[in-house]
Amino acid sequence: MKKSLVLAMAMALGVTASAYAANPFSDVPAGHWAYDSINKLAAAGVIEGYGDSTFGGDKLMTRYEMAQIVAKAMAKGANVDKLAAEFADELDNLGVRVAALEKKADNVKITGEARYRYWDNDYNTKKDGSTDALRSRIWVKGQVNDDWSYTGMLENIQSFQHSNSGEETTKFQRAYVNGKLGGLAVQAGRYGFTDFTGGNIYDTRMDGGQVAYGKDVKLTLGAGKAADAAFAPSTATKNDGSKADNLYYANLAGKVGVVDANVGYYKFEDVTKLSDDDSIWTVGVAFPVLKDLKLGATYLASDYDKNNADDDGYVVSLDYKGAKAGVAGTWGIFAKYYDQGVGTYIAHTMNGAIGEFDIAEDGFKGYQVGANYTFAKNIVGQVEYYDLEAKKGSKEAKTFYGQVNFMF
Numbered sequence: 001m002k003k004s005l006v007l008a009m010a011m012a013l014g015v016t017a018s019a020y021a022a023n024p025f026s027d028v029p030a031g032h033w034a035y036d037s038i039n040k041l042a043a044a045g046v047i048e049g050y051g052d053s054t055f056g057g058d059k060l061m062t063r064y065e066m067a068q069i070v071a072k073a074m075a076k077g078a079n080v081d082k083l084a085a086e087f088a089d090e091l092d093n094l095g096v097r098v099a100a101l102e103k104k105a106d107n108v109k110i111t112g113e114a115r116y117r118y119w120d121n122d123y124n125t126k127k128d129g130s131t132d133a134l135r136s137r138i139w140v141k142g143q144v145n146d147d148w149s150y151t152g153m154l155e156n157i158q159s160f161q162h163s164n165s166g167e168e169t170t171k172f173q174r175a176y177v178n179g180k181l182g183g184l185a186v187q188a189g190r191y192g193f194t195d196f197t198g199g200n201i202y203d204t205r206m207d208g209g210q211v212a213y214g215k216d217v218k219l220t221l222g223a224g225k226a227a228d229a230a231f232a233p234s235t236a237t238k239n240d241g242s243k244a245d246n247l248y249y250a251n252l253a254g255k256v257g258v259v260d261a262n263v264g265y266y267k268f269e270d271v272t273k274l275s276d277d278d279s280i281w282t283v284g285v286a287f288p289v290l291k292d293l294k295l296g297a298t299y300l301a302s303d304y305d306k307n308n309a310d311d312d313g314y315v316v317s318l319d320y321k322g323a324k325a326g327v328a329g330t331w332g333i334f335a336k337y338y339d340q341g342v343g344t345y346i347a348h349t350m351n352g353a354i355g356e357f358d359i360a361e362d363g364f365k366g367y368q369v370g371a372n373y374t375f376a377k378n379i380v381g382q383v384e385y386y387d388l389e390a391k392k393g394s395k396e397a398k399t400f401y402g403q404v405n406f407m408f
Contacts, residue, residue, distance in 0.1 A: 025055035046072045067091050108142045114406045121353050122398040131161040139174075148179035151191075173205060185212040190227060196251040196264045197282050197298045199349025200315050200340070202226070206247055217254035223247070226268065226346070243347045244278075245270040259287040268346055271304075273358050278343050279303045286317075294319045304343030310362050310391055313340035323372035323380050325407055331373040339365040341391070352386030353397035361390030378407040 024042045028035055038055060041047045046069060049055045067090035070083045084091065113136070120130040136156045143149050153174035159167045176189025188209035195201040208224010226244040246269040253262035264282040271278045279302065286296035296317040305311050315338050322332030338350075342363040348354045350368065357364035366388035374380050386399040 025049050025053060027054045027056070044076055046076060046078075063087060063090050064093075108140065111139045111141075112408050113137045113139075115403055117351075117403045118401065119351070120400040123353070123356070124394070124396040131159065133160060134158045137173075144177070144179075148177060150177050151175075181211075183213060186210075193222070193247075194349065195249070195266060195282075196220075196253065196262050197284055197300070197315070198296075198317075200298060200300065200338075200345060201266055201280055201282070201348070202243070202247070202268075202346045203349035204243070204347045208247070210249075217252070220249075220251045220253075222249045243272055244268040259285055261285050271346060273346075274304055274306075274343065276304060276306065278346070280344055292321045300340065300344040302341060302343030304341075307359075309343060309359070310341030311343055313338070313344040313363065315340070323374045323382070325374060325378050325380050325405075328374050328376050331371065333371045334369070336368045337365075338367070338388070339391075350386065351384055351401040352388055352399045354388075356395060356397045357388065357390055360393065361395055362392035363390075364388050365391055380405045380407075 024039065028038050032038075034057070038047070042049070047055075067087040070080055070087050071091060073080050074084060115135045115137075116132070117135065118130070118132040120128075122128050134157070136158075138154045140152045140154075141149055142151075151174060152172065154170065155173040156168060156170040161167070174190055174192060176187060176191040179186050186209065190205055190207045192204070193206045194203045205227045206224045207227050208222060210220055210222030212218055212220040224247055226242055226247045246267075248267040249265065251262055251264040253260070255261070262282070262284050264284075266280045266282070268278045268280075270276075281301045282298060284296065284298035286294060289295045296315075296319070298315045299312070300314065301312045303311065315336060317334065317336045319334045320332060321330070322334075324330040340363050342357070342359055342361070344363065345354070352366075352368065354364070366386065368384060368386045370382060370384035372380060372382040381404045382402070384399075384401040386397070386401070388398070389396045
């Protein structure tokens with residue numbers, strides 16, 4: 001390939017330099033038709049010549065030499081997608097990632113998950129029951145620009161509770177943007193919100209927005225509406241739609257030595273189960289006890305105090321290792337103990353029969369134990385067992401829960 005052709009291509013790159021070298025090549029005199037363009041490319045570091053002060057415009061060059069020029073132009077931010085595609089093999093062999101091309105190709109990413117779930121509930125006040133369901137999710141993420149992206153999620157749930165063919169629903173469950181405004185990280189739209197205690201208060205979608213600032217110490221503020229909660233078939237005996245109306249939250253998180261700590265505040269307006277507003281304060285810590293063993297504790301205090309309701313609670317957790325989706329054979333075990341007053345949870349993350357414990361029961365207490373294991377890359381199984389009881393009265397509920405996740 002002649003360098004005159006390389007020059008013609010390079011001129012189309014739009015590479016500029018703030019200062020030109022004074023006649024960098026002895027064989028390109030000032031009156032040469034390509035003098036200005038060659039000077040710009042040389043000043044930008046895209047071309048170097050042969051090291052003897054010559055450009056060698058009449059010499060043939062290899063595809064690898066051309067690939068090197070393309071790589072340098074890419075590093076300068078030039079728009080060379082077509083050239084990068086043409087010389088992709090050579091760039092790859094040279095160990096150069098075609099970042100700009102990859103960015104274009106990955107502008108829209110589609111991922112998904114299929115999760116089979118099974119519940120078996122044992123009650124002391126009503127008939128026992130079991131059910132299973134298949135939840136499939138398709139995620140679409142599009143890069144708007146360097147600072148902003150859009151995410152959408154389509155969800156299908158097939159319940160096998162009443163028929164072998166399954167009763168299914170399909171909904172567009174997520175639609176939100178993420179981006180930066182100055183030093184703030186912004187999220188807005190319909191997104192999944194898991195409270196900063198790990199879901200002991202609220203773990204479902206919401207319509208609203210949040211901003212976060214900081215790295216080692218991070219402040220997060222959010223507001224919106226607690227959107228309709230889509231419960232799995234057996235985690236509750238009823239589905240009363242929205243768990244609350246407006247939701248406001250603030251959380252301050254940081255690390256002191258090996259201890260992760262956070263302080264949070266959540267305000268829910270018109271909570272369905274309480275027929276009242278509810279504000280919840282939280283304080284939590286988590287730290288390693290031994291290698292791979294982590295202990296966590298959270299205290300929750302609610303301002304709901306009607307009928308002398310229990311207005312506080314705590315959760316203690318212990319985690320050892322943990323299954324990693326990308327590494328077959330990895331595993332973990334975990335346990336939690338709950339003691340939560342009725343005002344300290346709105347849409348709890350657990351897979352136990354949390355719907356059994358409402359105002360009449362003044363909340364619940366009990367434990368959860370579980371384990372997870374990666375059978376093959378992106379195939380992870382998990383089992384959980386719950387033994388829960390009412391804080392007031394004699395109601396009890398035991399649940400065995402299992403799931404298998406297929407991620408792609």
